[in-house]
Amino acid sequence: MDVAAVTAQLCRAATFNLLSTMRQFAPFAAVLVIALACDRGERAASAAGDSASPGGTIVISTGGDPDVLFPPLLESVAAQQVTDLVYDHLANIGSSMNTVGDAGFEPQLARSWTWSPDSLSIAFHLDPRAKWHDGLPVRASDVAFTYALYKDSATASPSAPLIASIDSVTTPDSLTAVFWYSGRSPMQFFEATNPMLIIPEHALEGIRGQELRTAPLARAPIGSGRFRFVGWNAGSSIEITADTANYRGRPRADRIIWSIAPDFNTAFTRLLGGESDVFEQLTAASLPQIAGHAEIRTVLLPGLDYNFIQFNLRDPAHPARPHPLFGDRALRRALTMAVDRAHIVQNVYDTLAQVAVGPTVRAYPSTDTTLQQIPYSLAGARRLLDSLGWRNSGDGIRRRNGRPLEFTVSVPSSSKARMSMAVIVQDQLKQAGVKMNIDKLEIASFIDRETHHSFDAVFGGWHVDASPGGIRQTWGSAGSHTAGSNYGSYENPVFDAAVESALSEMNLDERRARFKKAYQMIIDDAPAIWLAEPRSMIAISGRIRTPSLRPDAWWANIPEWWVPPAERIARDRLGSSR
Amino acid sequence: MAGYLFRRFAQAVVVVALVATIAFFLIHLAPGDPFAAAVANPNVSEAVRAHWREAYGLDRPVPEQFMRYIASVARGDLGWSFSLQRPVLDVLADALPHTLLLMSIALAASFALGILLAIAQVMKRGSATDRIIGGISLLFFSMPEFWLALMVVVLLAYRFPVFPIGGMVDPVTHGSLGPVSRLVDVARHTVLPALTLTLLYSAVVARYQRAALLDVLPSEYITTARAKGVPERRVIRRHALRNALLPVITLFGLAFPALLTGAVYVEKVFSWPGMGLVIVNSIDTRDYPLLMAAMIIGSALVAAGSLVADLMYLAFDPRLRDED
Numbered sequence: 024m025d026v027a028a029v030t031a032q033l034c035r036a037a038t039f040n041l042l043s044t045m046r047q048f049a050p051f052a053a054v055l056v057i058a059l060a061c062d063r064g065e066r067a068a069s070a071a072g073d074s075a076s077p078g079g080t081i082v083i084s085t086g087g088d089p090d091v092l093f094p095p096l097l098e099s100v101a102a103q104q105v106t107d108l109v110y111d112h113l114a115n116i117g118s119s120m121n122t123v124g125d126a127g128f129e130p131q132l133a134r135s136w137t138w139s140p141d142s143l144s145i146a147f148h149l150d151p152r153a154k155w156h157d158g159l160p161v162r163a164s165d166v167a168f169t170y171a172l173y174k175d176s177a178t179a180s181p182s183a184p185l186i187a188s189i190d191s192v193t194t195p196d197s198l199t200a201v202f203w204y205s206g207r208s209p210m211q212f213f214e215a216t217n218p219m220l221i222i223p224e225h226a227l228e229g230i231r232g233q234e235l236r237t238a239p240l241a242r243a244p245i246g247s248g249r250f251r252f253v254g255w256n257a258g259s260s261i262e263i264t265a266d267t268a269n270y271r272g273r274p275r276a277d278r279i280i281w282s283i284a285p286d287f288n289t290a291f292t293r294l295l296g297g298e299s300d301v302f303e304q305l306t307a308a309s310l311p312q313i314a315g316h317a318e319i320r321t322v323l324l325p326g327l328d329y330n331f332i333q334f335n336l337r338d339p340a341h342p343a344r345p346h347p348l349f350g351d352r353a354l355r356r357a358l359t360m361a362v363d364r365a366h367i368v369q370n371v372y373d374t375l376a377q378v379a380v381g382p383t384v385r386a387y388p389s390t391d392t393t394l395q396q397i398p399y400s401l402a403g404a405r406r407l408l409d410s411l412g413w414r415n416s417g418d419g420i421r422r423r424n425g426r427p428l429e430f431t432v433s434v435p436s437s438s439k440a441r442m443s444m445a446v447i448v449q450d451q452l453k454q455a456g457v458k459m460n461i462d463k464l465e466i467a468s469f470i471d472r473e474t475h476h477s478f479d480a481v482f483g484g485w486h487v488d489a490s491p492g493g494i495r496q497t498w499g500s501a502g503s504h505t506a507g508s509n510y511g512s513y514e515n516p517v518f519d520a521a522v523e524s525a526l527s528e529m530n531l532d533e534r535r536a537r538f539k540k541a542y543q544m545i546i547d548d549a550p551a552i553w554l555a556e557p558r559s560m561i562a563i564s565g566r567i568r569t570p571s572l573r574p575d576a577w578w579a580n581i582p583e584w585w586v587p588p589a590e591r592i593a594r595d596r597l598g599s600s601r
Numbered sequence: 602m603a604g605y606l607f608r609r610f611a612q613a614v615v616v617v618a619l620v621a622t623i624a625f626f627l628i629h630l631a632p633g634d635p636f637a638a639a640v641a642n643p644n645v646s647e648a649v650r651a652h653w654r655e656a657y658g659l660d661r662p663v664p665e666q667f668m669r670y671i672a673s674v675a676r677g678d679l680g681w682s683f684s685l686q687r688p689v690l691d692v693l694a695d696a697l698p699h700t701l702l703l704m705s706i707a708l709a710a711s712f713a714l715g716i717l718l719a720i721a722q723v724m725k726r727g728s729a730t731d732r733i734i735g736g737i738s739l740l741f742f743s744m745p746e747f748w749l750a751l752m753v754v755v756l757l758a759y760r761f762p763v764f765p766i767g768g769m770v771d772p773v774t775h776g777s778l779g780p781v782s783r784l785v786d787v788a789r790h791t792v793l794p795a796l797t798l799t800l801l802y803s804a805v806v807a808r809y810q811r812a813a814l815l816d817v818l819p820s821e822y823i824t825t826a827r828a829k830g831v832p833e834r835r836v837i838r839r840h841a842l843r844n845a846l847l848p849v850i851t852l853f854g855l856a857f858p859a860l861l862t863g864a865v866y867v868e869k870v871f872s873w874p875g876m877g878l879v880i881v882n883s884i885d886t887r888d889y890p891l892l893m894a895a896m897i898i899g900s901a902l903v904a905a906g907s908l909v910a911d912l913m914y915l916a917f918d919p920r921l922r923d924e925d
Contacts, residue, residue, distance in 0.1 A: 183646070256770075256874075258696065259770065259872075262776070280773060282872075285878060286870050289751075289872055293766045467634070467887050594774070597774060
């Protein structure tokens with residue numbers, strides 16, 4: 024399924040939801056209809072080929088400073104946005120978000136590539152025209168250097184595990200970099216291209232380990248991308264400008280500026296007041312205000328997030344033992360059955376989210392959305408709890424052997440959506456005779472509790488990357504140890520094997536079928552109640568023309584964004600005169 | 602005087618050292634991890650996290666970390682900010698001047714306006730003017746800081762776009778402006794946050810100052826001045842105000858640390874890149890070195906504010922000089 028199909032499906036689903044809830048949510052529905060209509064109109068205009076001359080200044084509202092502008096070390100999304108535009112990959116994942124083989128990948132620094140007959144190496148042939156922004160040519164030695172830097176334990180790159188399958192990189196000539204692998208896997212090409220942005224060796228001569236963080240390049244990047252770095256005014260803004268002589272062609276916009284606004288209301292007011300052009304944190308509550316501004320359009324993207332209530336399957340006090348409640352699979356299924364997920368998602372997100380299908384997102388080509396869910400049935404949940412010996416004791420709370428059916432869910436206070444959902448879940452479980460307490464925690468304390476496995480249940484959420492392989496860490500046995508990310512300690516060797524089998528499959532249909540088997544297994548085991556899969560909604564000034572946006576990185580195609588001459592405002596003209 | 606100053610300075614050093622020590626251990630006792638974002642990223646391996654902890658010395662016992670930190674501070678090195686990936690000194694060098702600019706304007710305007718309002722109230726005490734000013738002061742006094750800031754933005758930057766919505770400069774045009782235009786740009790961006798803080802603080806000052814003036818007015822020397830035919834305006838300005846300033850000087854001493862630690866909500870709403878935001882972010886991210894530096898600066902300023910207030914007492918009240 025390509026992204027157009029995904030978007031079309033989303034549009035159809037949104038329209039269906041809108042129609043079915045029109046009476047209750049007429050104002051929201053009207054706004055969203057306008058939003059979608061505007062987006063369709065915009066795409067139609069783009070498709071018609073509004074062949075304008077390059078130009079325009081695009082101001083993106085962002086919540087905070089990047090951590091560092093050095094690709095091997097960065098973690099924040101703001102840093103990723105800037106570096107993705109200043110640096111180049113060898114090849115970039117396409118809008119289909121395929122991670123298997125090299126299908127759909129678009130050339131960047133590598134003009135072409137050749138697989139060895141045994142598929143144990145890939146030779147990337149660099150574009151001889153590629154130059155660093157300081158004028159020096161990009162060479163294969165830069166690629167080998169980049170690989171060594173990411174892999175070096177002294178660098179401690181968060182991306183290092185993503186390139187673990189690459190044995191070495193050799194450079195038979197100055198324009199060829201060969202990646203060598205110890206074994207074949209469907210992700211070989213993805214691992215060679217996606218995790219690494221190529222860095223200039225000459226800018227880091229003699230700098231290693233901790234010194235990398237203090238290197239000038241860490242705050243003033245020199246890349247080969249279609250935009251070059253101009254400046255970073257801490258706490259205020261970051262600016263990049265068109266590299267007019269870039270080997271891949273001049274970007275269509277002149278300048279991109281990230282304007283830092285930590286407060287949501289201020290950032291939103293800036294958008295409404297025309298001080299910024301792009302705002303990516305829209306909520307359902309902000310839609311009615313957007314509706315009053317015809318000059319702003321909204322773009323709905325399939326999300327890469329899902330959230331859930333995760334049960335701790337181990338006793339927090341005695342981790343060797345099963346949890347006194349959640350060690351019981353049937354009880355977990357009963358609790359899941361008592362929660363009306365569709366109602367919760369509708370109430371909290373309106374149409375800005377879908378009910379989660381499991382520990383995955385619909386944007387993955389490998390996700391089969393026909394997975395059988397544990398159905399909502401209050402009566403069924405009550406019957407199941409009765410059969411498990413949890414009987415109503417007169418005060419509305421079920422008991423077994425004198426022990427009340429009561430637990431606490433930890434919720435991060437920073438997430439309003441999760442807080443709202445927790446309150447509704449609490450009410451729904453109460454109707455089934457289950458007492459759920461809500462423990463609201465500030466984010467650092469929440470994460471501390473998660474990582475120490477000291478909870479009954481947590482209201483968690485994952486943002487997934489372009490590859491579904493992260494499930495090994497988040498739900499597989501490999502992530503269940505103390506330092507892993509499978510905080511609920513769900514362990515099922517059959518599930519692990521099914522995931523490995525799916526990840527090693529090259530054929531997309533078969534891969535999807537194998538993932539379906541794995542997902543179905545974990546859904547049936549109910550180590551969590553998968554609740555919502557929020558969509559991303561981005562507001563963009565109507566004067567900016569954009570091609571379709573990539574779900575995992577809406578900024579990836581910014582070099583193709585532009586402002587038609589007739590719609591340029593003062594800041595656009597200022598950009599072209601500089 | 603020199604002895605007095607030395608004693609006060611020594612007291613201040615002890616206070617700052619105590620605060621820093623207590624703060625260090627409390628911060629490390631709080632749940633959470635400076636690498637929380639990394640912890641929440643399933644791609645980051647335990648080996649990488651262990652490497653980071655080792656690199657920053659977080660794998661050592663807390664008392665040892667404390668001794669190393671003290672040694673580092675003694676060398677003039679405030680450490681490395683985990684969250685901003687910069688030396689703490691660089692972070693402070695960026696943020697402190699911004700906050701100093703905003704807060705000095707706001708505090709100066711607040712005290713000037715507050716004292717003037719109090720004088721106007723006292724000169725027409727019991728009148729409609731007195732009640733109106735008092736009511737308005739009470740209104741601003743009771744307003745939440747962030748709400749007032751948002752209302753100011755909505756009114757003066759969005760509905761009537763007279764001033765920019767936020768930031769300290771215009772990120773689009775500032776780089777291309779000449780020196781004078783740059784100053785004007787900064788001034789335009791400073792108006793709304795400074796106005797918000799002035800409205801809030803001047804209400805407090807006005808209420809303190811009015812009460813202090815009313816306390817002083819029944820004094821015998823005021824009655825004497827009036828009996829000698831001194832005009833009421835002169836009585837209040839020359840005779841009453843000077844003695845009624847002491848409580849407001851106390852207030853100034855208390856407000857003094859805000860000069861450098863900022864006003865968190867106002868900085869957030871106006872996207873003002875100052876110390877307030879730095880401190881809040883350092884708490885959220887458990888950025889120990891940055892938070893410690895902010896604590897040290899904050900406690901040093903409390904001590905300095907107290908010293909400045911004492912010196913101002915001496916300047917304004919000759920009786921205290923005699924006692925000293």
